[in-house]
Amino acid sequence: MAEPFGPPRGPVAGLARGLALAGGAALLATALLTTWSVVQRWLTRQPVPGDFELVSLGSGLAVMGFLAYGTLMRSNILVDSFTGWLPRRVNDLIDAVWALVWVGAAGVLAERLLLGARETLSSGTTTMVLGLPTWWAIGLGALAFAATAVAGLYWTLRLARGRG
Incomplete structure (x- = not known):
C-alpha cells in the first residue's frame, strides 16, 4: 500500500511555495496595474507609461513561479486513457x-534562461519604454525552472520506487 502523501516538506518545497507566493503577488500586481492603467486612460486619456512591459514581465514571472509548486503537488493534468487498466x-x-x-x-529551459540572463546582463538589454533591465526577470525564470526540475526529480524518484 502506498504511504499517505501530505504536502511535501524541505528546502525544495519551501522554495516552490515561495516562488508560487511570489508568482501570486506578481499576478495580483499586474491585475492592479492593469486596472490602474485603464482607469487612468479613461480619466486622462493616458495610460500608465510602460504598462504593457510591466504586465508582460509580471505575468511571465507569475506563470514560471507556479510551475515548481504545481509539479511538486502533482497538480498537472494526467491522462490515463490507455493505461488505467494496468497495475x-x-x-x-x-x-x-x-x-x-x-x-x-x-x-x-533553466540552463538556457540562465545563459540568457547572463547575456542580457552583459549586453545591457532593457525594456523599450521604461528602460528597465531584463536580466533579473530572465534569471528569476531560470531559478523557477531549476526548482521545477528538482521538484520533478523528487517525483521521478518517488514514482520509480513505487511510492506514487
Missing part, C-alpha cells in the same frame, strides 16, 4: 518516465 506499479513507472522527461525539459 498501479506499471502506471507509477510510466509516470516516472514522463516525470523524468519533464525534469529534462525544465532543466534545459
Whole structure:
C-alpha cells in the first residue's frame, strides 16, 4: 500500500511555495496595474507609461513561479486513457518516465534562461519604454525552472520506487 502523501516538506518545497507566493503577488500586481492603467486612460486619456512591459514581465514571472509548486503537488493534468487498466506499479513507472522527461525539459529551459540572463546582463538589454533591465526577470525564470526540475526529480524518484 502506498504511504499517505501530505504536502511535501524541505528546502525544495519551501522554495516552490515561495516562488508560487511570489508568482501570486506578481499576478495580483499586474491585475492592479492593469486596472490602474485603464482607469487612468479613461480619466486622462493616458495610460500608465510602460504598462504593457510591466504586465508582460509580471505575468511571465507569475506563470514560471507556479510551475515548481504545481509539479511538486502533482497538480498537472494526467491522462490515463490507455493505461488505467494496468497495475498501479506499471502506471507509477510510466509516470516516472514522463516525470523524468519533464525534469529534462525544465532543466534545459533553466540552463538556457540562465545563459540568457547572463547575456542580457552583459549586453545591457532593457525594456523599450521604461528602460528597465531584463536580466533579473530572465534569471528569476531560470531559478523557477531549476526548482521545477528538482521538484520533478523528487517525483521521478518517488514514482520509480513505487511510492506514487
